[in-house]
Amino acid sequence: MNHHYGYVSERLITEGLFPQRRARRRERGPGGAAPVPTVDGLDVEAIRTHFDFPATGRVVTNNAATTQTPVELVDLYRRLAPWYEGVHRGQSTASQRMTERFEESYDTIATWINAPSRRTIATYRATTEAINAVMYSLLTEFRDGDNVVTTLMEHNSNFVPWYALAREVLPKFGRSVECRVARFDHDTGELDLDHLAGLVDSRTKLVCVSGASNFLGTKPPLDRIRAIADAAGYLQPSGQRGSLLLVDAAQLAPTTLIDVQELGVDYLAFSFHKMLAPFGVGVLYAREPLLERSLPFLYGGDMVADGQVRPDRVEYGGLPWKFAAGTPNVLGVVASAQALRLLADLVLDDGSPRFEGCSPLPREDVVRTMSRVNSHVASLTDRALAGTDGIPGLRSYGPPTGAARSPLLAFTVRGTDPRALATALDREGVEARAGCHCASLAHWDLGLDPGTCRLSFAAYTNERDVDRAVDALAAVVRRG
Template sequence: MLGVPGQVNLDYAATAPCARAAADAVAELLPWYASVHRGAGALSRRCTLAYERARQAVGDFLGTRAGDHVVFTRNTTDALNLLARALPAGTTVVTFGGEHHANLLPWPRGSVRLPVPPDPAGALRALDAALGELRRPDPSGPRSAQQGPPVLVAVTAASNVTGERWPVAELARVARRHGARIAVDAAQLAPHAPVDVAALDVDYLALSGHKLYAPFGAGVLVGRADWLDAAPPYLAGGGATSHVGAATHDVRWATGPARHEAGTPNLLGAVALAAVCTALADADRAALHDAEQALLTRLREGLAALPHVLELRMFGPAAPRVGIVSFVVAGRDSTQVAAELAAAYDIGVRDGLFCAHPLARRLLDEAAARGGRRDLPPTALRASIGLGSTTGHVDRLLAALAALA
């Protein structure tokens, strides 16, 4: 990882540091930088090839199926907004209250937001009941779960607040049983564990390059082609058309990823993201996972040993999770604690509600009740680890919190 010596970065969940593979890929391509899909010269042809190879590499990394589209976007928020624009008329979207704003705000009115469940099994029960109600047959019509407007389930794979993992494959099976599709926000899971669209049997998946060690402004939406090819272009402009005539409405839009990638694409972002995907695909992900889990256990056990520090969680303390922990220091303002950690100890953590306000506020209330505290601040702190994190970083944070608390 690239980084600044002496600084302890424990804010990977917001933006991960740049991987050397991403920086090297960008540096190698920069002398050749030119237009994509728009020129016959050697530079343009090389850049077009690099862009489409990047698309293939990202698709391979995510286990896409034949016929799936890989659409480059700016980030997860952009990708999910694109999908929201592509929904067939009348689609009902079912989400949970534990989502990031990117998976709460883009969906149309009339969407269903289920409460945060007490555990993963509760999520399956709640979704099954909700979809059963939505798919209840009309007594006057054919008794088929496939009847009625489309339904899309939209769920995170790992919480950006607590790091807890959601049972995506099991949720997908519930959705299938009711004839619904499922979209997954993999922004927090993909940097920590393999994600395979085909194995999970999900219809759509979105992620951000800046959380996957490729902070060059690219994200991706992958998934089934039919809704994407039938929808109006996400952006209208050059590159998204196959024909534009003289008349105002004489336009034929492209099919495939180009339909939603109007304008000059983010070549360097796509190439950087693909380089990281390739590097991770070649790495020993199991060993990386074990190392991260050891650091995560050390961090959580250290926080639990500190007086007045309470961890936020949705499920039980043993629920599977990635390297993200949110917590509060009783009697201390979280913004002030974060500022002191930065100023006095060169430690960077996140403070606030983490673009998941409904969930974070609920968890703060639950932490106060669980700990019998009435002096918790209105916002939380979040420490998140990644490939560049070390035991020394975790111990430095714990020692600093002990001094501040």
């Protein structure tokens, strides 16, 4: 029988099921000079030595879409390969090893967002699939006359599923459910909380909001939104009164400390490809009672209790595996959890390695890591806002300098197609992104067609990257 000490199983500790940890690369800065830490204590130059992209000269400023992957994670795939095997069903040593690694990954993820345990974590392909999982798991609970409230600030992934639920899916079953959409302030980018509160009523089953906008950069006050949802009075099947709250944290999780218990959210989703890991893994946190009573999103395979399938009866596995149908993305989940441990190593740089370690990841390490990351990217964002302020014809969107916002800058230049801007910036070596960034509602509401151009930053972004991007943008605008 396996015992657990905190979030790590006895077998991981006693049998050494982790592969040998790769030594960290510590290189000197340009010209052999020692790396210079930034003001907040984040040694960005040392962090950059763990990535391959700086050697190419790329100015990577499309991090809101996808972050770069450290060399340690790429190497981890290779080192896991000799013991690669399926999880939960095998009797081989390889299967047992991989199962331990896979399950421990859920524990690391739970610690990172301060979830009570792995039982509240489900993994999917991305934030989009995680939100769809919520929609389908709640599908049969909606009653005729219910509504869902979301906002004009949302990524399409947190609007289109609810639009489809109300307009396409439930009408086929004879149920009328409304999807209501709250406004935002066009000047500041802030969510109109009064309008949101006016849309939420006793028939609002669910409130769905972004934790941080991928276009405006706005961070809505989740505590106040939680209070609005609680006051709704909706009677849930559990007997609880109040609307459920789902937070799309795809842009919040990469640079902001998340505590799901303090926030009081019912559901929270994010993607690891925006958090240094390779593509293919998204996370859904949900309160355990919700997962216990909810129907699964996908059926079959690993979500079934072992041997418990009969012609007239099927029993599902315990949490969290009830929401893990089929063969999971084993290596992706392991690498994603290790990305969190590696980030703590790179940011804290305190000589206490966590990457592929056997000890539980202390919550205080997570708090210190994300505090430093958030401070760093906030200063970069303010630097970019200040640097672009005097560029003729440029208008930026969202909260002003100094306000709490996600680390991005979306803008237009009068008389210039944003896609042409991004193409011109690419010729200068700066990787921006143009379009609606899947924030179609907000762009439509602002009358921005064909969209905006966007720069976005990460923990490995340095001040030179920001200055090069701003200088290149000024030069492109000047040339017309």
